Amino acid sequence: MQSEPTPQSYDPATIEVAWQAIWERDRTHEVADDLPRSQCYYVLEMFPYPSGKLHMGHVRNYTIGDAVARYKRMRGFHVLHPMGWDSFGLPAEQAAIERGAHPKAWTYENISYMRGQLKRMGFSYAWSREFACSDPGYAAREQDIFLDLVEKGLVYRKSSMVNWSTGLNTVLANEQVIDGRCWRTGTLVVQKELPQWFMRTTAYADELLAQTHQLPGWPEAVLTQQRNWIGRSQGAEIDFPLADAAGRPLAEKLTVFTTRPDTIFGVTFMSIAPEHAALDSIVPATHRAQVDAFRDETRAVSAHERTGDTAEKKGCFTGAYVINPLTKERVPLYAANFVLADYGTGAVMAVPAHDERDFAFARKYGIPIRQVIVADGAAAGELEEAFTGVGELIASAGFTGMRSDAAKEAITAKLEGDGIGRGTITWRLRDWGISRQRYWGNPIPFVYGERSGAVPLRKQDLPVTLPDDVRFDGIGNPLAKHPTWSTTGKDGQPLTVRTASGPEPARRETDTMDTFMESSWYFARFTCADDAKPLDRRRVDHWLPVDLYIGGIEHAVLHLLYARFFQKALCDIGYSSVREPFKRLLCQGMVCMESYSRELPDGKREWFYPDEVEETHDDKGKVIAARARKDGAPVQVGRVEKMSKSKRNTVDPQQLIDTYGADTARLFILFAAPPERDLEWNPDAVVGANRFLKRLWTLVTDHLAVLAAGAAFAGHARDLRGADQTVVRKVHATIKRATDAMEKDFAFNTTIAACMELMNELKPEQLSPPVFTLGVTTLLRLLAPMVPHICHELWSRLDASRDVTAAGWPGYDASQIDSDLFEYPVQVNGKLRSKITLARSLTGVALEEVVRGHAEIQRLIEGKTLRKLLVIHAKIITLVVG
RNA sequence: GCGCGCGUAGCCCAAUCGGCAGAGGCCGCCGGCUCAGAACCGGUGUGAUGGGGGUUCGAAUCCCUCCGCGCGCACCA
Incomplete structure (x- = not known):
């Protein structure tokens, strides 16, 4: 049993709630929009999906952001630090299906609870700017922006093969497909053809790539991932005329994309995607049946199995031939399972000598292998494997003897001159498919006239709002099944579109937008959350780019690429002139913990909660064994891994707050590891963090009379001696270390260590009151960004005239750090x-x-x-x- | 396979420009306090800085290479 706290003992529950009430009452963390930009700082954490309650990953993310916000305020900045809710999305509908809760009610109850948790952590948000993406106001303004994007040609509709999640009955973005399975449910993803809405991300491919080289504040790993994802590939398109079996050219041609035009003299066959549209007209009747069969066989397997590394390279001769435009040679055309219809031109000139896939394919089907490049200084010979490097051309007519680089240019120029090829750039990046066959998302503001087809809504007909009376049975799109919604206008009358010949009956688009749409501009909306227009350009340009954006690295190519795209699009429709939204990006590591498990006889794994396990240590404290309390039998100590419910290695933040208070939680999180590194949760070290705060509390409250009586020492260390001199030097050294650590990498762990060191030196019985006061006040100011409640409380007992934030971050005097x-x-x-x-x-x-x-x-x-x-x-x- | 990152004491982690390997915390151990325990206070650190090689007066730090771990991409022509 814990003893009842006396007025003197550290009681976080009381002081934390009291200070949170003060901050709320005084609107302490609101900020004006008209201050000089150089004195302003915008720090933002990735807003959460309101899934029910905060998990430790959130708490870490937001603790880091809050410590930065408070630190910057103490350095005199006007800090914008907002928070909101990424509140459209699938879990709300899953809850509706599983528990009968309405998505809206479920979502807003969760928001209400989680907002309470954020406030209980003492995070210093400008709450007046809070919004949820599912708020009618936000969704409506997004529709408004969407129509501008339509106007600008950045939105289009086309029928396309999509990733269809069999688990969710909806379309997934490429990024949401992981190893051929749905990122959410893990169910199989199949290919299906549907009309879809797309954002033209490829219009900005060049800029998205180029700017990755001008974002020094981003982690290299994220930039690399984005560059890979954008996938710029320079090469040439080359036309190969089709030929009949006798080698006579036909009128039709096939175009290939290659990055190696220098190998064109080594072409011995051509391969084409089995579902390539041109095949129907190319394949002679004699081969049609087997090509169709091959196509169906290829389609039957998922994209992942088909393109996976281990998949066998398979093909099927089409009965057709093409002519190499430079050698005039006739080569066979194969349908091949490894050729992708939607990359490049869907057809590839095959050079087995210089491409691994073509080499394997040629071996398998007995196709000749002709070497046309030799490594510098090497001689041509029998190839045991493809030579994919660059080198010197051989057996390449007039290009023989050239080096690959020169030959690429020369051959491309020759093809261009002959009108049968052209230098070109291909991107791996695709346009962003945003259609989702779901209810809990933002409706796409289009209608379909009976005869006139897809028509964007007029702005005065916005917003399109979701109906509340919807049934959820988990099959298909609830919006599409609503009896009246898609055919009723804003005025309650049957929906029509205007045409030259008068109103025409129409129905609404029932797809909703991918929720990555909302998270692509929320950071801009925070700058002007009260504006009637979607965005207020003046304020957007005032605050953007976000000075520091903090979140998990799992968003490296999803959210962060879409947001960059969207910001550029916003510029081009007149809402901003800032083309990159995030100046500096901090990706915090995962929160991990040890797990305990044992293998059961049936091969499954039984997981244990930490308190179900007893560990034994050797005399150095190293864990040598662990056994379950219930049966005394050994369990395996798993490696430290990301917290997950199934592995029973989670810690509930609420429990942590209830037991130790928000400041202890914050202190441990910031102290246990630098922000970018994974954090290993250690319950013992949490106790250690709590112990430090108790000692701080006692140190101040036990000496209040001394501390409140006089001013802190303001002279120079050289005029002191003994412990006083040591401590004054230590104070200046600590401030320097803490400041450097914050400015360099937000290395809170070393800042805190420096504070612990300083506190260990503060022995009041050995110090004069002014020096002791200097030490204590410095400590409180340095710790205030990280553990704000205890520091505000203790500070208020020393100095009632202003709070610790206003007291500011202390400065140091370098001349007082070192001894003579x-x-x-x-x-x-x-x-x-x-x-x-x-x-x-x-x-x-x-x-x-x-x-x-x-x-x-x-x-x-x-x-x-x-x-x-x-x-x-x-x-x-x-x-x-x- | 390719790319990025990491590897320091039993554990988590420090170490500005290359300059005495150790700041802080945890665990363990010893002691104080205590009838006793918890809490609290004090004390307590012998490692080839993952291995090998190189550059240097000097390497945890820079370079090469290998090993291990993590993350990402992965038939992109």
Whole structure:
């Protein structure tokens, strides 16, 4: 049983709630929009999906962001630090299906609970700017923007093969397909053809790629991933005329894309995607049946199995031939399972000698392999594997002898001159399919006239709102099944579109937008959340780019690429002139914990909660065994991995707050690891964090009389001696370390360590009151961004005139850090041999003279030859003797 | 396979420009306090900085290579 807290003991529940009430009452963390930009700072954390309650990943993300926001405020910045809710999405509908809860009610109840948790953590958000994406106001403004994008030609509709999740009955983006399975449900993804709405992300492919080289504040890993995803590929399109079996050219042609036009003289066949549209007209009747069969066979397997690394390369001769435009040679055309219809032109000139896939294919089907490139200095010979490098051309007519780079250009130029090819760039990046066959999303503001087809809504007919009376049975799209919604206008009358010949009956688009749409501009809306228009350009341009954006690396190519695209699109429809939304990106690591499990006889795994397990340690404290309490039988200590419910290695933030308070949770999270690194949850270390705060509490409250009585020491350390001098130096050194750590990488862990060190030095019985006061007040100011409640509370007891935030981040005086003497380590031939103490003020030639003459140095070189003497001021003395 | 990152004490992690390997915390151990325990206070660190090689007066740090772990991409022509 815990004893009842006395007024003197640290009672986080009371002081934290009290300060949170003060911040709420005073609207402490709101910020104006008209201050000089150089004094402003926009820090943003990726807003959460309101799934029910905060998990430890959220708490870490938001703790980091809050510590930055509070730190920047103490440095005098006007900080914009908003929060909202990414509240459209599938889990709400899953809840409706499974529990009968209405998505709207479920979502807003979750928001209400989670907002309470955020406030209980003491996060310093500008709550007046809060919104949820499912709020009618936000969704309506997004529709407004959408229509502008339509106007600008950045939205279009086309029928296309889509990833269809059999688990969700909906379309998934490529990014939502992981190993051929649905990212959410893990069910199989199949290919299906549907009309879809697309955002023209490819219109910005060049800029999206180029700007990755101008984002120094982003982690290299994210930039690399985005570059891979965009996938720029420079090469040429080349036309190959079709030929009949006798080799006579036909009128039709096939165009290939290649990055290696220099290998064109090595082409011995052509391969084409089995579902390529041109095949129907190309394949002669004699081969039609088997090509169709091959296509169906290919289609039957999922995209992943088909293109996976291990998949067998298979093909089928089409009965057709093409002519190599440079050699005029006739080569066979194969349908091949590894050729993708939607990349490049869907057809590939096959050069087995210089491409691994073509090599394997040629071996399998007995197709000739003709080498046309040799590595520099090598001779042509029998190839055991494809040579995919660059080198010198052989057997390539007039291009023989050229190097690959030159040949690429020369051959492309020749093809261009002949009108049968052209240099071109192909992208891996596709347009963004945004249609979702779901209810809980933002409706796409289009209608379909009976005869006139898809028509965008007029702005005065916005917004399209979701109906509340919807049934959820988990099959198909609830919106499409609603009896009246899709055919009723805003005025309650049957929906029509205007045409030249008068109103025409129409029905609504029932697809809703991918929820990545909402998260693509919420950071802009935060700058002007009260504006009637979708965005207020003045304020958007005032605050953007976000100075620091914090979130998980799992969004490296999803959200972060869409948001970059969207920002550029917003610029081009007049809402901003800032083309990159995030100046600096911080990707925090995962929150991990040890897991315990054992294998059951049936091969399954049984997982244990930590308190179900007893560990035994050796005499150094190393864990040597673990067994389950219930049966005493051993369990395996799993590796430290991301918290997950199924592995029973989660910690509930609410429980943590209830037990230790928000400040302890914050302190542990910031102290246990640097932000980018994975954090290993350690319940013992949480207790340690709590212990530190208790000691801080006691240190201040036990000496309130002394601390509140007089001012902190403001003189110079040189005028002090003994413990007072040591502590004043320590104070300045600590401020420097803490400041450097914050400015460099937000290395809260080292900032906190420096504070712990300082506190260990603060022994009131050995210090004069002004110096002790300096130490304590410095400590409170340095810790305030990280553990704001306890620091505000203690500060208020020392100084009622202003709060600790207003007191600001302390500055330091470099001249007060170091003592007048420096103890030089002396290395002889790289080994530490001795130490000598000299005045720090000694530098340069004078310093070297003193060292040379020093008795200790003389002793070290006695009887040997001094070959070299290096004296680095305030660092080290190195002797090289022989 | 390719790309990015990481590897320091039993564990989590520090170490500005290449300059004495150790700041802080946890665990363990010892001691104080206590009838006793918890809490609290004090004390307590011997590692080839993952292996090998190189550059240097000097390498945890820079370069090469290998090993291990994590993440991402993966038939993109």
